[in-house]
Amino acid sequence: MTNSIESKRFVVRQSLVGKNTTINVTFKNGKTVTYNHDKVFSLMKEKLEQMPCWIKYKSYTSSNNLPMSVRNEDIG
Numbered sequence: 367m368t369n370s371i372e373s374k375r376f377v378v379r380q381s382l383v384g385k386n387t388t389i390n391v392t393f394k395n396g397k398t399v400t401y402n403h404d405k406v407f408s409l410m411k412e413k414l415e416q417m418p419c420w421i422k423y424k425s426y427t428s429s430n431n432l433p434m435s436v437r438n439e440d441i442g
Contacts, residue, residue, distance in 0.1 A: 369385055369387040369388070370387070370390065371387060371388070371389045371390070372390050372392075373390065373392075374391070374392060374393070374429070375391065375393070375428060376389075376391050376393075376399070376401075376427060376428040376429075376431070377391075377425065377426070377427045378403065378406055378407055378410060378414065378425070378426045378427075379403075379426075380420075380424035380425070382403045382407075383403070383404065383407050384404065385403070386403075387402075388401070388403070389401055389403055393429070394429065394430065395430070399432060400442060401436075401441040401442060402441060402442060405439075405441050405442075406436055406441050409435060409439055409441070410433065410435055410436065413435060414426055
């Protein structure tokens with residue numbers, strides 16, 4: 367079973383890890399991206415675990431674009 371979420375920002379959350387969630391994002395500039403949350407989490411895991419937002423909230427968001435670490439990766 368695949369869960370799907372519509373969002374206005376890129377998001378990675380601890381609560382979504384392992385749930386095979388597909389996220390469809392429409393950024394402010396109109397660009398749309400669809401990504402597999404678990405693939406993105408795997409690519410970003412080391413960096414996330416060092417970020418204050420992840421340590422405190424177990425969540426990372428970006429409202430303008432994909433993070434540089436996943437822009438050129440297969441995240442679908």
